[in-house]
């Protein structure tokens with residue numbers, strides 16, 4: 660089963676392959692999708708669409724971006740979500756404060772979990788850190804417990820490292836100052 664991304668982007672990822680290979684292909688697709696473009700909103704939007712089209716058994720994927728001491732909702736795929744999360748709260752805010760990826764096999768067992776979509780049962784959050792600066796987090800939710808494991812964490816950490824190198828994060832700072 661190959662997930663085809665329509666339009667000018669023609670690369671595809673075999674969704675049935677083992678996770679390490681799946682994430683290797685996903686990172687290659689990300690590079691090809693973002694080639695020649697550094698606009699943060701466009702690139703994060705396409706990155707979330709790529710994840711949403713490629714990964715199965717998820718109900719939400721997207722970005723929260725750092726604005727001071729809060730995370731503010733960024734480009735995503737899924738149901739409308741809570742807009743502001745204080746750093747240190749919820750799964751996203753905890754991962755951001757620790758600057759460390761968090762795999763939560765059962766969100767009901769995570770004290771302070773913020774339920775944006777009542778269907779979510781498990782979650783993974785990967786902080787986005789560029790040159791020592793926290794830029795935000797990548798968040799994925801699944802409607803089943805135990806959806807994410809160490810292979811997802813490693814794959815998504817590589818995905819985020821790639822994004823960090825392909826996005827002009829300073830343009831986001833300008834947007835933050837004007838709002």
Ligand code: SME
Pocket residue numbers: 719740741744748749750751752771772773774775776779782798800
């Ligand atoms: N569950 C997250 C909130 C974001 S939604 O999942 C999209 C949290 O606890 O931080």
